[in-house]
Every structure is written in C-alpha cells, then in structure tokens.
Amino acid sequence: MGGGLVGATLDTLRLTAEEAMGLLERGEVSRAELRAAYYDAVAARDAELHCYLRLTEDAEGEGVPIALKDVIGTEGVETTAGSRILEGYVPVFDSTVAARCKEAGLSLLGKTNTDEFAMGSSTENSAFGPSRNPWDPTRVPGGSGGGSAAAVAGGLAPWALGSDTGGSIKQPASLCGIVGLRPTYGTVSRYGIVAFASSLDQVGPTTKTVRDCALLYGVIAGRDPCDSTTVDVPPVEVPDAEHLKGLRIGVPRELNEADGIERGVADSVARAIELAEGLGASVEQCSLPRSVEYGLACYYIIAPAEASSNLARYDGVRYGPREAGGSFDEMVERTRDAGFGDEPKRRIMLGAYALSTGYYEAYYGQAQRVRRVIAEEHAALFERYDVLLSPTSPTVAFLIGEKAANPLAMYLSDVLTIPANMAGLPGLSIPCGLSEGLPVGLQLVGPQFSENLLFRTGHALERALGFDYVPERLR
Amino acid sequence: MAEWEPVVGLEIHVQLKTRTKMFCRCESGFGAEPNTRTCPVCLGHPGTLPVPNAAAVEWTVKLGLALGCEIAGHALFHRKHYSYPDLAKGYQISQYDVPLCANGRFLVPGPDGDREIGIVRAHLEEDAAKNVHVGGAGGRIGGAAHTLVDYNRGGTPLVEIVTQPDLRSADEAKRFLQLLRQTIVELGISDAEMEKGTLRADANVSVRPRGADELRTRTELKNMNSFTYIARGIEAEVARQIEVWDSGGKVVQQTYDYHPETDALTVRRTKEEAEDYRYLPDPDLVPVEPPAELVERLRAEVPEAPGARIRRLEPQLGFELAEGLVASGRDRLYERTPGERRAVANVVMNQLAGAGIDPDAVDGDELGQLVEARDRIPRAAFLEALAHAGDPDFRAERYLAEAAVADVSELEPIVDDVLAAHPDEAAAYRRGKQGLLGFFVGQVMKRTQGKADAKVVNELLREKLSA
Numbered sequence: 001m002g003g004g005l006v007g008a009t010l011d012t013l014r015l016t017a018e019e020a021m022g023l024l025e026r027g028e029v030s031r032a033e034l035r036a037a038y039y040d041a042v043a044a045r046d047a048e049l050h051c052y053l054r055l056t057e058d059a060e061g062e063g064v065p066i067a068l069k070d071v072i073g074t075e076g077v078e079t080t081a082g083s084r085i086l087e088g089y090v091p092v093f094d095s096t097v098a099a100r101c102k103e104a105g106l107s108l109l110g111k112t113n114t115d116e117f118a119m120g121s122s123t124e125n126s127a128f129g130p131s132r133n134p135w136d137p138t139r140v141p142g143g144s145g146g147g148s149a150a151a152v153a154g155g156l157a158p159w160a161l162g163s164d165t166g167g168s169i170k171q172p173a174s175l176c177g178i179v180g181l182r183p184t185y186g187t188v189s190r191y192g193i194v195a196f197a198s199s200l201d202q203v204g205p206t207t208k209t210v211r212d213c214a215l216l217y218g219v220i221a222g223r224d225p226c227d228s229t230t231v232d233v234p235p236v237e238v239p240d241a242e243h244l245k246g247l248r249i250g251v252p253r254e255l256n257e258a259d260g261i262e263r264g265v266a267d268s269v270a271r272a273i274e275l276a277e278g279l280g281a282s283v284e285q286c287s288l289p290r291s292v293e294y295g296l297a298c299y300y301i302i303a304p305a306e307a308s309s310n311l312a313r314y315d316g317v318r319y320g321p322r323e324a325g326g327s328f329d330e331m332v333e334r335t336r337d338a339g340f341g342d343e344p345k346r347r348i349m350l351g352a353y354a355l356s357t358g359y360y361e362a363y364y365g366q367a368q369r370v371r372r373v374i375a376e377e378h379a380a381l382f383e384r385y386d387v388l389l390s391p392t393s394p395t396v397a398f399l400i401g402e403k404a405a406n407p408l409a410m411y412l413s414d415v416l417t418i419p420a421n422m423a424g425l426p427g428l429s430i431p432c433g434l435s436e437g438l439p440v441g442l443q444l445v446g447p448q449f450s451e452n453l454l455f456r457t458g459h460a461l462e463r464a465l466g467f468d469y470v471p472e473r474l475r
Numbered sequence: 476m477a478e479w480e481p482v483v484g485l486e487i488h489v490q491l492k493t494r495t496k497m498f499c500r501c502e503s504g505f506g507a508e509p510n511t512r513t514c515p516v517c518l519g520h521p522g523t524l525p526v527p528n529a530a531a532v533e534w535t536v537k538l539g540l541a542l543g544c545e546i547a548g549h550a551l552f553h554r555k556h557y558s559y560p561d562l563a564k565g566y567q568i569s570q571y572d573v574p575l576c577a578n579g580r581f582l583v584p585g586p587d588g589d590r591e592i593g594i595v596r597a598h599l600e601e602d603a604a605k606n607v608h609v610g611g612a613g614g615r616i617g618g619a620a621h622t623l624v625d626y627n628r629g630g631t632p633l634v635e636i637v638t639q640p641d642l643r644s645a646d647e648a649k650r651f652l653q654l655l656r657q658t659i660v661e662l663g664i665s666d667a668e669m670e671k672g673t674l675r676a677d678a679n680v681s682v683r684p685r686g687a688d689e690l691r692t693r694t695e696l697k698n699m700n701s702f703t704y705i706a707r708g709i710e711a712e713v714a715r716q717i718e719v720w721d722s723g724g725k726v727v728q729q730t731y732d733y734h735p736e737t738d739a740l741t742v743r744r745t746k747e748e749a750e751d752y753r754y755l756p757d758p759d760l761v762p763v764e765p766p767a768e769l770v771e772r773l774r775a776e777v778p779e780a781p782g783a784r785i786r787r788l789e790p791q792l793g794f795e796l797a798e799g800l801v802a803s804g805r806d807r808l809y810e811r812t813p814g815e816r817r818a819v820a821n822v823v824m825n826q827l828a829g830a831g832i833d834p835d836a837v838d839g840d841e842l843g844q845l846v847e848a849r850d851r852i853p854r855a856a857f858l859e860a861l862a863h864a865g866d867p868d869f870r871a872e873r874y875l876a877e878a879a880v881a882d883v884s885e886l887e888p889i890v891d892d893v894l895a896a897h898p899d900e901a902a903a904y905r906r907g908k909q910g911l912l913g914f915f916v917g918q919v920m921k922r923t924q925g926k927a928d929a930k931v932v933n934e935l936l937r938e939k940l941s942a
C-alpha cells in the first residue's frame with residue numbers, strides 16, 4: 001500500500017503513522033506540512049463526518065500528530081466527554097496518556113467526538129451531534145469512540161486514542177475498517193480520563209495498521225503512580241511476523257454463532273479464520289457458554305452502577321455550567337437535568353438502583369460474582385488456546401437513527417466485545433473484509449498482557465488479508 | 476435514679492496529622508487561606524484518581540494495634556455516596572465491610588475496678604470540606620443566602636473509631652476518651668484536640684433497667700467539643716430518657732445536638748430520613764494489604780497502653796493520682812524521676828503542670844534533685860527552679876546553690892543578730908512558747924531575702940535557744 005506522498009500532496013487517507021514518522025525523520029515533510037495536510041482533510045470532510053469537537057491548531061510537538069477522544073483530559077484544551085455538563089470545562093492538567101503523547105512529541109490535532117460520557121455505540125448520544133462513517137455517511141461510525149475511528153478511517157488523523165468500556169474502541173474500529181486495541185485492564189493509566197465505569201475503562205489506540213497500533217500502545221502503556229490500578233507492562237514489540245506457525249486459535253461457538261450476527265459478517269470472519277489456518281495456526285472450536293449468556297446482563301449492572309457513582313461529581317458547584325437559583329438541591333437537580341442527556345440519565349438511574357440498600361447483593365454483588373466466572377471461563381480456554389477469534393461487532397455499520405430509539409438494540413452492538421472486557425482481557429480488532437460494501441471487524445482476544453502476541457497475530461493476518469482501509473468511495 | 480443503667484457507645488473521628496492529604500499530595504493542616512491547599516484530585520475534577528497515603532495507612536494500623544484490634548490482611552475502600560457541597564466527588568472514600576482494624580478492646584481502669592471497652596472497628600477515610608453558610612438562620616444550608624466551601628480540609632485523612640455500647644456512665648465515657656486521646660497523642664499520629672476538631676466524638680445513648688441485658692432504642696448525640704461537654708451531654712440525655720421511660724413514654728431513635736450553654740438537647744433529624752449511601756467498593760483503588768512484617772514492626776512501636784500503666788502505678792499512688800498522671804501524659808516523667816514516690820508524683824502532677832512545663836522536656840534526675848531539696852529551700856526558689864525544669868540545659872544543682880544559703884558560718888551571725896534583736900521573744904521561747912520558732916525563722920528569711928536553707932536555720936535556732 002505504502003506511499004503517502006502523491007506528487008507534492010500527502011495522501012492522508014493512505015498514509016500510516018509509521019510512514020508519516022519516516023517522512024518526518026527523513027525530512028521529506030515538515031511538521032507544519034504534515035499537520036496542514038490533516039487540517040486540509042478536516043476542511044474537506046469534517047463538515048460531513050463531524051469527527052472533531054474542536055481543533056488545536058497551535059498545539060506543540062515535533063512528531064506525528066494525533067487526535068484524542070474527548071474523554072481524554074488535555075491541559076488548556078476544553079474536554080467535554082461529549083456532554084453539555086462539561087461544556088466549557090478546561091482541565092488544568094494533562095491526563096497521563098495525553099502527557100505521554102506530548103513527551104513522545106505527538107502533536108495534538110484536536111479532540112474527537114464521543115457518545116456522552118462514552119455511553120453508546122454510535123456517537124448518536126453525543127450532546128454535540130453524531131459523527132458519520134467515512135465508508136457511508138448515512139451510517140454511524142460506531143461508538144463511543146466513533147469520532148476517533150472516523151477521523152483515522154477518513155484520513156483526518158494518522159492515528160487516535162479512544163477509550164473502551166464495553167467495546168468503544170474495538171466496535172468503531174470494526175465499523176470503520178481500521179485497527180483498534182483495547183489493552184489489558186491496568187496497562188494504560190486512567191488518570192485524567194473522564195470516568196464512565198472505572199473497573200472497565202481502558203484507553204487504547206485506533207490506527208490504520210497493527211504496527212501503528214503497537215507503536216502507539218508503546219507510547220501510552222506502563223505503570224502510572226497516579227493510577228493505583230496500573231501495573232508494569234512487558235516491553236512492547238512492533239510486529240513483523242508473516243506466519244502463524246504454532247499458534248493455537250480457539251473459535252468460541254457462542255461468539256461466532258450468536259443471534260444477530262449478520263450473514264456477511266460471519267462469512268468474512270470465517271474466511272479470515274481459514275486464512276489463519278493457512279498461515280500455520282491450528283484452529284479449534286471452543287465454548288464460552290456463561291460469558292456470552294451473562295456478559296451483557298452483568299455489564300449493564302456493573303457499568304451503570306459505577307457510572308452513577310462517577311457522575312455524582314457533576315453538580316455545578318466547582319466547574320461546568322450551573323443552573324443557578326433555588327436551594328442547593330434544586331440547583332443540582334436543574335444543573336443535571338439540563339446538563340445530562342438521556343443515556344447518562346438512564347444509566348445513573350439503573351446504577352443507583354443496583355447499588356441501593358436491599359438490592360446491592362442481588363444486582364451488583366451478583367454481577368461481580370458472575371464476572372469472576374467469566375474471567376475463569378476465559379482463563380480455562382487460554383490453557384488450550386493462545387488467541388480467541390470472533391467477529392468484533394455482530395453487524396456492519398448501521399444507519400444513523402436505526403437504533404437510536406431502541407437502547408436495547410444498541411446495547412446488543414457490544415455483545416461480542418463485552419465478555420473479554422468483563423474479564424479484563426486485551427482485544428484487538430482488525431478489518432477482515434467487506435459485507436455489503438461495509439467493513440467487517442475480526443476480534444482477537446488473548447490472555448492478560450498478551451498484547452505482543454495479538455500484534456504478531458494481527459499483523460500476519462492483516463498482511464495476508466490485504467484489506468484496503470481507504471473507504472471505497474474516497475479512493 | 477439507681478434502677479436505670481446508661482448504655483453508651485462512642486463514634487470517634489481522629490484527624491491524622493500526616494504531611495499530605497489522604498488521596499492526593501496536597502499539604503494538609505490548618506490555617507491556610509481558604510482553597511489554597513487543593514488540587515484537581517481533592518476538588519473532584521473529571522478523571523482524577525485517588526492514591527492512598529501510605530503513612531496514613533501505617534498510622535491507622537498502629538492505632539488499631541494500640542486498640543487491640545485485628546489488622547485486616549485485605550482491607551477495602553468503599554465509596555459512600557451523598558450529595559452535599561462539601562463532598563467534591565459526590566461520595567466520600569471510606570471503609571465499609573472490611574475495615575483496616577476490627578475487634579479490639581481498650582482497658583479503662585476506674586476507681587471501682589477495670590473496664591474493658593470493646594472496639595468494633597477503626598477505619599480510614601477522607602474528611603469532607605468545610606461549609607460556611609452565609610445569611611439566613613441557624614448556620615444551616617436550608618435558608619442560607621449562599622454557602623461558601625473551603626476545600627482545604629477536604630481529603631484530610633480521618634480515622635473513625637467505633638466502640639461497642641460498653642460504657643456505663645458519662646464519667647466512664649469521658650475517662651475512655653481521655654485515655655484514647657492520650658494513646659493517639661503518644662503514637663504521634665494526631666494532635667487530637669477537641670477544640671480544633673482534630674478529635675470529634677459522637678455518642679450513642681440508651682438506658683435500661685440495671686442488671687438487664689436488653690438494648691433499648693438509642694439516640695445519637697452530636698456537637699460536643701470537649702470532654703466535659705461530652706460527659707454533660709450524655710448525662711443530660713440519660714436523664715431525659717429515664718424521664719421518658721418513667722413517665723410511660725417511648726424513646727424515639729433520633730439525633731440530638733447538645734448545647735453546652737443551656738444544657739439543652741435539640742433534635743437534628745429522624746432516622747426515617749436517613750440516606751441510602753449506596754456503598755460501592757471503590758474501583759479506583761486496589762485492596763490495602765499491610766504486610767505481616769510491617770504490622771509486627773508497628774506493633775513493637777506501640778507504647779504500653781495507658782490503662783495498663785494506671786494499673787501498674789495504682790498500688791504506689793492510689794487510683795486518682797495514677798490516672799491523673801497517665802491521662803495527662805506525665806507518668807513517663809514520674810517514672811524516670813527518682814525520689815520519694817508520692818512527693819515526685821505530686822510535684823509532677825501539680826507544681827510542674829501548674830508551671831505549664833512540657834513533661835517530655837524534663838530531665839528526671841535533675842527534677843529528682845529538686846524534689847529532694849524542696850523542703851530545704853524557700854518555696855519561691857523551688858518554684859522558680861521548677862519553672863526552668865524544661866529548659867534544655869537545666870541543672871538543679873545551680874538553682875539549689877543559688878537558692879539556698881545553707882552554710883552555717885554564713886547563717887550563724889544572722890541568727891545571732893535576730894536573737895539579739897528580740898530578747899523578749901527568746902525568753903518566751905525558753906519558757907516553753909515553742910511556737911515562736913517560726914517567728915525567728917521568718918526573721919532570718921527576711922534578712923536573707925528568703926535564700927536561707929530552712930532546715931539549717933531551724934537547726935541553728937534550736938541549738939542556740941536551748942543553749
């Protein structure tokens with residue numbers, strides 16, 4: 001694919017971050033030219049795609065530019081998490097991942113659109129309007145990190161960071177035909193990331209290639225003294241594997257045959273699995289019965305419960321807009337009513353209920369126990385397999401508005417990504433083909449801290465698949 | 476009334492004097508301009524995460540050990556939710572079902588024997604910020620024109636200690652608190668000053684027929700900021716409850732504020748309105764697991780319990796003096812000061828305390844010399860010397876040398892002069908009016924500006940008058 005320099009213009013649709021890095025290192029383009037190329041793409045396409053909530057044209061950094069999902073706190077740059085309740089909120093500190101990007105010289109292009117507080121699978125829950133899929137602007141880019149995924153797929157950023165709670169990196173990557181990694185819980189700092197569900201939230205890269213993904217993961221991963229839940233991370237290896245000899249692949253029946261998986265999606269994934277076998281991997285069917293049956297239900301107890309707690313700080317007292325007047329309680333009530341959209345309100349109510357005295361054990365307590373069962377079920381599979389394969393999303397990109405009125409249908413978008421997330425496992429989504437002209441994502445799940453293995457596997461498959469990540473209509 | 480027995484439990488909050496706050500690196504402590512000791516973490520900014528203060532954890536473990544508690548191998552932090560402007564995150568990080576310290580007991584000796592008070596738990600949490608309600612009546616948020624919040628205190632480490640309802644009188648509660656306070660101060664983990672709010676105590680009070688096992692409805696007492704007020708508040712509430720039961724009524728579960736100026740109790744809120752705190756294990760924090768070696772090292776650092784010390788000193792000194800010394804932290808000085816035990820105890824407990832001397836600054840051997848000499852030297856000189864007993868280079872010898880003219884050759888001419896000047900009195904003494912000895916001593920003291928050694932003067936006078 002390569003290239004990037006088309007005459008004197010940079011083809012940001014095709015240019016990988018690694019190639020951009022090479023151009024900068026060799027002095028073939030300047031930092032300013034590179035940034036200008038992406039801003040030209042923004043000027044050309046963002047009115048349609050609405051990837052960005054704001055641009056940061058005067059950002060520092062001599063390296064490859066980057067876009068950050070708007071839940072990632074950035075010093076001096078408004079960070080809203082897609083919510084009115086944080087409109088105008090400008091952090092006085094950088095999140096650890098933003099700081100690490102800065103230290104690595106990555107210059108900020110802008111903040112990308114997200115479902116409000118990362119709650120959603122389409123970006124339609126953003127208080128600032130939905131983003132659109134570069135492959136078909138009548139369709140969603142997925143969510144909640146749809147802004148980041150659409151920006152990378154649409155050539156509006158060489159790479160981007162997202163955050164993944166139930167599937168918010170993997171699912172948009174799948175729907176936009178690019179690569180997304182949700183890292184092992186605890187490998188990337190959550191400090192400065194607007195919290196949704198703390199025991200599940202994890203920041204990760206959204207990129208065009210698996211090598212880009214490994215490079216960016218290498219920038220952000222590692223223990224952070226500001227986040228007690230982080231751990232030491234093995235050195236990150238940028239993959240160059242071309243075969244899969246000796247790799248043991250498990251294909252969990254429930255993740256590959258679940259109700260609602262579109263025919264075209266299943267076919268693409270099946271072809272990718274055959275290809276993996278051709279590259280030397282052994283492939284076997286296996287089963288995750290309880291993880292898939294109970295994963296989604298548990299997720300929709302744990303995530304709203306933690307969200308109801310994390311969102312309790314938005315009261316109009318210290319920052320953000322305030323609907324003044326009346327008593328303290330009335331002020332808080334009015335501020336929240338005006339500031340939160342329907343989805344956060346829905347999840348706060350669900351979550352507060354699940355944590356109430358008398359219900360805690362039946363809901364949150366029980367969900368935590370099931371979560372351990374899910375982790376154990378996965379751990380048992382990893383005694384026999386190195387990687388589990390399945391579709392990332394049961395469907396290709398759906399139409400804007402198609403599921404907006406039906407929260408449950410929207411929640412099912414994450415049914416295949418949630419089980420691994422509940423177990424704290426890393427998952428990589430790579431594009432593996434098209435169905436009805438829209439990208440299909442292949443999900444690779446490994447044991448904890450197996451990112452390097454996922455990169456090797458993903459890279460070998462990516463090369464063999466030869467998927468062209470530039471949206472057909474833009475080629 | 477004798478047939479009713481008070482049943483009292485205490486809930487105590489101790490503000491730890493760690494250099495920094497519980498979950499951020501802001502400086503803690505008093506006196507700074509409002510909202511200058513704050514950061515994104517203690518202001519609850521989006522994305523901030525708590526990082527536990529290791530010193531606060533160690534100190535809590537140490538306090539737990541001093542209270543005879545078991546130390547959890549795997550303690551959890553929970554989020555306790557409620558909505559108030561003093562709570563930046565909408566929840567307080569506290570401990571719930573697995574506190575750091577639990578199941579302790581604390582010895583409180585009394586005049587009529589020992590009492591062991593059960594400690595339910597001692598857990599670590601963060602303090603709330605400070606609200607100032609401006610305008611309106613009552614200093615409450617309802618009716619205030621506006622509320623100012625000072626987040627300097629927000630996030631300061633607090634230890635909450637909960638006792639079993641084992642206390643049987645207001646006096647016992649007061650005595651328990653004094654010994655607890657002394658323990659905390661000796662551990663060096665808090666100033667534990669009620670006036671400053673670094674030690675706060677609420678009481679759960681009920682009464683029952685003496686000898687019964689039942690626990691009747693209890694009320695909660697708040698707003699008592701001295702040991703005396705706590706005792707008085709409990710006394711007032713016990714009296715109120717007895718009156719309610721005696722007149723055929725029922726005690727209702729309520730929270731009362733005690734007003735020391737009027738001795739009145741006013742209702743704060745009824746339990747029906749109690750909030751649901753929706754406790755949640757804090758997913759931002761990993762379990763606290765104090766290593767066994769750390770716990771053992773801390774255990775070795777815990778001083779002998781005040782109760783045990785009172786018990787040890789009681790046979791020599793009697794209960795009151797023993798308790799007084801220990802509860803005021805003066806027993807260490809007493810123990811390292813040689814001399815006649817009661818005399819030493821009295822000096823340490825009374826004169827030295829009266830002079831406001833820090834007992835820990837005093838050299839026991841030097842003080843011992845002073846105590847030994849106190850009958851030989853003028854009282855004024857003794858007190859003057861005591862006032863300097865805490866000085867770093869204090870030497871008793873120097874004061875004694877300066878204070879007392881004990882040299883017979885120096886005193887003899889003065890004694891002779893005095894006797895010569897008062898021939899009538901001398902004659903009267905010799906006839907048997909022995910009470911006049913004091914008069915002659917006084918005259919000698921007058922002429923020596925009080926510096927004469929009283930013992931030597933006495934001896935000289937007796938010798939000369941019987942000659």
Ligand SMILES: [Zn+2]
Pocket residue numbers: 496499500501512513514515516517518630
């Ligand atoms: Zn702070």
